[in-house]
Amino acid sequence: xxxxxxxxxxxxxxxxxxxxxxxxxxxxxxxxxxxxxxxxxxxxxxxxxxxxxxxxxxxxxxxxxxxxxxxxxxxxxxxxxxxxxxxxxxxxxxxxxxxxxxxxxxxxxxxxxxxxxxxxxxxxxxxxxxxxxxxxxxxxxxxxxxxxxxxxxxxxxxxxxxxxxxxxxxxxxxxxxxxxxxxxxxxxxxxxxxxxxxxxxxxxxxxxxxxxxxxxxxxxxxxxxxxxxxxxxxxxxxxxxxxxxxxxxxxxxxxxxxxxxxxxxxxxxxxxxxxxxxxxxxxxxxxxxxxxxxxxxxxxxxxxxxxxxxxxxxxxxxxxxxxxxxxx
Numbered sequence: 001x002x003x004x005x006x007x008x009x010x011x012x013x014x015x016x017x018x019x020x021x022x023x024x025x026x027x028x029x030x031x032x033x034x035x036x037x038x039x040x041x042x043x044x045x046x047x048x049x050x051x052x053x054x055x056x057x058x059x060x061x062x063x064x065x066x067x068x069x070x071x072x073x074x075x076x077x078x079x080x081x082x083x084x085x086x087x088x089x090x091x092x093x094x095x096x097x098x099x100x101x102x103x104x105x106x107x108x109x110x111x112x113x114x115x116x117x118x119x120x121x122x123x124x125x126x127x128x129x130x131x132x133x134x135x136x137x138x139x140x141x142x143x144x145x146x147x148x149x150x151x152x153x154x155x156x157x158x159x160x161x162x163x164x165x166x167x168x169x170x171x172x173x174x175x176x177x178x179x180x181x182x183x184x185x186x187x188x189x190x191x192x193x194x195x196x197x198x199x200x201x202x203x204x205x206x207x208x209x210x211x212x213x214x215x216x217x218x219x220x221x222x223x224x225x226x227x228x229x230x231x232x233x234x235x236x237x238x239x240x241x242x243x244x245x246x247x248x249x250x251x252x253x254x255x256x257x258x259x260x261x262x263x264x265x266x267x268x269x270x271x272x273x274x275x276x277x278x279x280x281x282x283x284x285x286x287x288x289x290x291x292x293x294x295x296x297x298x299x300x301x302x303x304x305x306x307x308x309x310x311x312x313x314x315x316x317x318x319x320x321x322x323x324x325x326x327x328x
Contacts, residue, residue: 012138087128149282
């Protein structure tokens with residue numbers, strides 16, 4: 001690259017780290033060289049100095065200085081072919097598809113985007129979900145690797161821009177179901193506790209932090225309970241902080257079943273042969289459709305979740321089947 005250029009962050013690149021954005025656009029640029037460009041202020045985001053771990057937002061302008069010869073083209077290497085088994089898995093889990101939107105039921109254990117040690121993830125397999133479109137679907141939000149449920153994809157750049165904006169403005173209604181250890185008191189309420197990322201001996205994690213945390217609000221209500229041992233809880237996040245629901249449930253004194261990261265030993269019920277997976281499921285999503293009207297998608301409960309609610313006698317979960325509709 002012979003001169004300074006500016007590239008605008010695309011709608012599907014929202015919340016991507018700056019260093020990972022560079023890895024996508026300039027794969028030949030080494031990490032050390034990027035750090036030097038950042039330290040010297042040659043790379044800027046919206047005119048300001050930036051750090052490698054800074055999260056980007058759609059529409060931000062990134063200043064690109066002249067780069068080494070090996071990355072002049074700025075082209076991406078060909079994407080590896082999608083694994084046939086992965087492609088079949090995603091296609092089988094499509095909950096809804098129209099001209100602008102695809103909704104899939106993401107399985108627990110599958111990451112949405114790549115990262116350290118993540119060889120398999122949804123982002124790498126999106127070509128399998130092109131169907132009749134010439135465009136590759138785009139991510140517009142994320143779910144944790146161990147969280148199952150509704151994941152929305154945009155089928156065009158315009159749809160991605162509208163959906164990304166809707167998530168950012170809080171216009172998307174998200175409903176999660178969780179099995180928690182213990183029963184929240186009161187059984188219905190709103191938890192408002194700022195969440196911040198902190199470093200610890202086991203690596204980075206989110207914690208309730210009044211001084212340095214970002215505002216985080218969750219509405220909850222108990223749908224059913226198994227004595228005092230466990231409860232099925234509906235969670236409605238009003239903000240979208242990383243691990244917000246897991247942190248808030250632990251703060252209530254009722255950690256999500258299987259969430260050893262935030263609940264420790266208290267996130268498991270001794271004496272019962274229950275799956276030790278995280279019991280957090282993105283149950284429903286209601287969103288402004290890019291064309292018009294309102295879209296609504298519900299994801300069925302995954303097998304480990306169904307087994308647990310049956311074992312605990314939380315029959316309301318088994319009686320509530322999935323629904324799919326688009327209004328307007």
